[in-house]
Amino acid sequence: MARAGRMKKRVLGTSVLVLIIALSARFGFTVVPIEQVTEQRLAEAFDAATFVDEMWESRILPAIDEAAVDLSLVLNEWAVGSDGFAVTDDLIETAQRYGVITTGQAHIYLVTATGTVTAVNTETSLGTITVDIDGYQGPVSVVLFAGPRIPSDDSSIRDGVQFIQFGDFRDQTEYGRVAGEINRRVVRDVLEPISAPDLLGQRIRFTGSFTVRTFNLVRIDLNQIRVIATRLSVESDG
């Protein structure tokens, strides 16, 4: 009896040992010193400003310049009701032709246009410049952000260039901050050098990006589109 008991224990012991060896061989493990992990974490700490700095001039601006389509083409193709609303299905074909549709079903356009500034509003931090677009007469009002802020949730440029993808970031906060940082670059490099009120009545040329969100929306409000300009200049006569 005593012998059988010892045997049972040995069997159990051997089995457990074999199980542990089998599992560790299958799953494996590596010992890493805590300092090394901390160093890795610090090295990986993400800085949105640096990320944007590294590609603003070299990749982002050229990508927009190259892909920008004539805004009036987009506006003239949209089936917008006289109330300024549209239904998503009617907008998809235009988005496929001239823009990008994201996994979140947002329609992003990179555009360029000329037009006349008809109003400038700088009452809030989200200032706007209203532009009468050459070649378009319809219900959609086009405004450019004038600063000193651009809404942090506006990710038109990040999403429009297509090479900045959600999957390349650790999480949605890093991804979101890239959009905010891009918008700050626009304020600093494009909007701050100009005095928005002085543009009233002037003819301007701009290149930029805007988003039409369609996800989970029944009717799409197109009374106004808000463009983030990456180039903005006053047109000389002629």
Add this chain to the structure above:
Amino acid sequence: MKQRFRALMVVVMVLAAATAFAGGQQQSATDGPKTIGVIVPAVENPFFGAMQEIAGDKAEELGYRTIRLVHNDDATTQMQQFESLISQGVAAIILDNAGADATVAAVRRARDAGVGVFLVDREITQEGIAQAQIVSNNYQGATILAEYFVQLMGERGNYVELTGRDTDTNAHVRSRGYHDVIDQFAQMRMVAQQTANWSQTEAFRVMETILQQHPDIQGVIAGNDTMALGAQAALLAAGRRDVIVVGFDGSDDAIQSILRGELKATALQPVAEMAIQAAMQADRWIRTGSTDMPEKQSIDMVLITPANADQFERFAPKR
């Protein structure tokens, strides 16, 4: 001798079991429908309740059996549930997880057992182990809501922030999104920041206390709707109809409150869309071995205000 043989047999069996457990696809015991597990944090919160119901119902509509579980934001419970589901031979697990870092081990365990994991709502900090991470873009939702809150406040004033449960990644994502916007305004002053753990009753108590200490407030921004509703109730009880309160999630209770003129805004989570997508992508993966989608999918949130609140119910546009 006989005993030694028996010992050897046990060893062989353990090895065989370990190998099967580690590498093999689990075969369900019967030839009946395959099973999909649907795990959410808690069903008392209408957000998670709807998530589980819609995902589970869609999976059943696609011909699967479902096992529906609740982990109560406890990573240990979640791991036990994963092990249990794996041993029951489920084909896939749809999960609203219990922590971005803590969940990695559970997902890896499922992957090694050949069980696909489809994450909804909350993301994890590692890619390449889940079949899909269908994430509601909480950061975008938080910033769009904070932008609106700041406009309502006239870009100035004293406000209170109620934060969610500390273990929930999205509590932090939302708070960071709020502050990435609000902190740009020198005249927006946060006089108190406290957690109410997603709870309506806790938010009511917390708000009562804060009001005594800081009666001079103009706004409250909450990490979810239930806390916003709790704070709103405390403010109404104190006769403070003037304070601007905004929530997050787009629950029917919040929408009703907005239509009554109480809450001022919320951000609609794409709960229905995420749940349906998870079930459909799980089905496609089980049938074909691929979802045909990038792993990380970001779905936009919609700002809900008095102008459009009547167009939504049950976390989706009214059809």
